[in-house]
Amino acid sequence: MPTPGLMFVGSRVIDPSKTSDEKYNRFYNEEHLPDVFSHGVCKFAVRYKNINTSSPMPYIALYPLEDVAFLQGPKLGKLVEDTKISRTFDNTDINEHVHFEPRGYEKIQTFEGYGNSDKSDNHPGKTVVCVAMEPAEGQDDDFDDWYRKQHLDMLSMCRGYLRTTRYKKLNGKKPRYLALHEYACKPDELPADQVKQVVATEWTQKILKEGQAYDRDVFELVQVQGDVSLKL
Structure with missing residues (x-):
């Protein structure tokens, strides 16, 4: 039987002097979330911003999973690899601009x-x-x-x-x-x-x-x- 769960991803801009909050959110909303859906990860995703402006985790993205097996299988690796090069950031490695902190949970x-x-x-x-x-x-x-x-x-x-x-x-x-x-x-x-x-x-x-x-x-x-x- 599938075990429902959650892919919880905290994130922050690595260098705010080079990447604006507007550009970061445009990347996430217009590029990254659609890419996640295209890989069949989940049917619904939601993003939140921390009200504590000094928090080391200013943003979170929540992806409800029908089966946590996704987090332990090859599909996760393919998602990471396929979305590494960002169109929003002029076809450079997104990890040079955004720091991600993924966590996996079972419900x-x-x-x-x-x-x-x-x-x-x-x-x-x-x-x-x-x-x-x-x-x-x-x-x-x-x-x-x-x-x-x-x-x-x-x-x-x-x-x-x-x-x-x-x-x-x-x-x-x-x-x-x-x-x-x-x-x-x-x-x-x-x-x-x-x-x-x-x-x-x-x-x-x-x-x-x-x-x-x-x-x-x-x-x-x-x-x-x-x-x-x-x-x-």
Whole structure:
């Protein structure tokens, strides 16, 4: 049986003095994403920009995969090789201009906010809160229970919440777990007051205090291509 997953690609311009943000985004939106689709990688892709302007990962591209086997087979190598020479950058090696940080994940869970699962007009969130975590040693089951039995239920009551998709890193490097929390609002409209209450529970504080790693970034939607009725 196929195992659904995610190709998560962080990226940044190597030399901003030589490559403008406009040119970088033109490359990604008009050249790279269409090339990815032409290789049959996925049916839907979405790009986000980090609201933290000093972040070492200013952009992410998310490619939902029907089967994570793609990331371990020859098709990935062919994609990389076929898209190495960039038309936008005058037929030079794109790796001279853009730094990519690809990660592979298998899907664990999709949790829909109340009233969202049956909507026909599904759409990606205008904002995605990206949380990478590593639970305390030997506490993976408790970590999973926390998400399924408390955290997501409470989070779904916050204003603008759409859904959460959870993943586990294929190569086992820490932090292994990724949660993508999607919201219908823009980053400056996130319900910080409500989220503060959600993370104040005894169970949440235990998870955060004992965990080995916790990284949180907030991203704003840049581009969606492909079948927009699909979800992460």
